Amino acid sequence: MTTDAPPPAGDKDLGPAQPTTEAFVEVQESAEFAELRRTYRSFAFPLTVAFILWYLLYVLLSNYAGGFMGTRLFGNINVAFVLGLAQFATTFLIAWFYARHAAEKLDPRADALKSRMEADA
Template sequence: MSTEAPPPRSTEDGRPPGPSPEEFAAVQDSPEFAELRRSYRSFAFPLTVAFIAWYLLYVLLSNYAGGFMGIKLYGNVNVALVLGLAQFATTFLIAWWYSRHAATALDPKSEAIKARMEGTE
């Protein structure tokens, strides 16, 4: 297997060069990083809380509302089955939605920060 990329640079002690801890701290304090963190948190935290609430609602209904969950909707399909399948559907929907959000809002910002840190802007 071959690659066209040059071998990584190294310092005198054989370690690859990289940003110092002070540079990492400076980036962590930068407005760009704060915006990246805000974009992530404003998406992930509310969605996580909403999904956990939705999951707990399903569990509570299963435990305490057996009559409701046992209502037949069509043939042998009852409310519990429909809500259980909806759990899977919302899991995949959230994963897809986060992937889109990351690709459009998070990845470009993180790549810009990474390029600046590595000096490849």
């Protein structure tokens, strides 16, 4: 939506100065940023691969091991039901584990880089 109204009167301060493109490239090429990226990747990639393999195992068992998946554990609860619930549990566990990892190891480093960039702008 467009308007012909003039901008509001008052302070022209638009917030903190933005870093230049060169500053972003410099930070991206720095050893500190490379370490931040390595820390993220060394956590996220193996955990992602492990979860995908765990999910594919569940799907393959469901398709090709019907007898095993139909094994009753107690009452009407069978192996397929327990493994299906375990999929949900591991999803929430991974999300919690990542949030804890990010808060402890990634966020402080990223905040330090951001603060330095904003101070230099």
